[in-house]
Amino acid sequence: MNLFDRLLESHRSDPDRLLLRTADGAELSYRDVDRISARFAWVLRDRGVRAGDRVAVQVEKSPEVLALYLAVLRLGAVHLPLNTGYTAREVAYFLEDATPAVFVCSPASAGPPSQQGSLPQILTLGGAGGGGGEDGDLVAESEAHPDEFPTVDRSPSDLAAIVYTSGTTGRPKGAMLSHGNLLSNGEVLRAAWRFTEQDVLLRALPIYHVHGLSSRSIP
Amino acid sequence: MLAGASLLWLPRFEVDVVLDLLPHATSFMGVPTYYSGFSPVRNWMESWWKAFVSSRPGRRRCLPRLTGSSPGGPDTPSSNATG
Numbered sequence: 382m383n384l385f386d387r388l389l390e391s392h393r394s395d396p397d398r399l400l401l402r403t404a405d406g407a408e409l410s411y412r413d414v415d416r417i418s419a420r421f422a423w424v425l426r427d428r429g430v431r432a433g434d435r436v437a438v439q440v441e442k443s444p445e446v447l448a449l450y451l452a453v454l455r456l457g458a459v460h461l462p463l464n465t466g467y468t469a470r471e472v473a474y475f476l477e478d479a480t481p482a483v484f485v486c487s488p489a490s491a492g493p494p495s496q497q498g499s500l501p502q503i504l505t506l507g508g509a510g511g512g513g514g515e516d517g518d519l520v521a522e523s524e525a526h527p528d529e530f531p532t533v534d535r536s537p538s539d540l541a542a543i544v545y546t547s548g549t550t551g552r553p554k555g556a557m558l559s560h561g562n563l564l565s566n567g568e569v570l571r572a573a574w575r576f577t578e579q580d581v582l583l584r585a586l587p588i589y590h591v592h593g594l595s596s597r598s599i600p
Numbered sequence: 601m602l603a604g605a606s607l608l609w610l611p612r613f614e615v616d617v618v619l620d621l622l623p624h625a626t627s628f629m630g631v632p633t634y635y636s637g638f639s640p641v642r643n644w645m646e647s648w649w650k651a652f653v654s655s656r657p658g659r660r661r662c663l664p665r666l667t668g669s670s671p672g673g674p675d676t677p678s679s680n681a682t683g
Contacts (some may be wrong), residue, residue: 580603583609
């Protein structure tokens, strides 16, 4: 039971169904996001990311970030979103604590290795993540990869995401969320709010926040 | 995605952009600071109401509690309706 399969289930019979429209009118279907996330998953896999590895993400909100989240899920890895307002020193703590295999960030945050602990890989989302076009550009690397990726099987108790607390009572702690946790959360909210395929969610929330993480599953 | 629905995807919260797009949405999720951002905008509730009514008649019953008044119309619920 990989959460990715449950999230994409609804589009299998209608792959061209609209998933996302941006303010400037760009549209992505469920099939589009499926394909982009497959290519991203291949890049992460080629970079050595395996099931259970953490993928830290600190980039500006874009449709590509949604695809990256899905790529991490289908690879069986663990999504670790970070507030874009965190300073380099704060980020260093998270990276040391969570020991991610990959850190996806803006080029400005990439910094020298000494600021990023012992990270083996640093990637950017190119222009989509607030930078663009240099070595380690996940979007550019993904273009050479297939549109399909074999989803890695996970159990409901396997880790899907880590969201750090705000740290009001000490240093932030990583809250561990499983595939089952996120699926249950999404299904309960979908039922409580009576979401159907006819709904259109206007979404301005940041994606690094836990509410943003949960609510992105519902529509 | 669990429901097969769609998203209007904004990079950040901007009152004017959100108000422009509300009529095209059936749902909006926010945090308290978002709603405080709406309050200085004249007629924002009217915009919200129009979006609400045009998109999901079944959800109208939420609004009378928010506004403290009945908006009228054939689908208007009784005063003891709950959101």
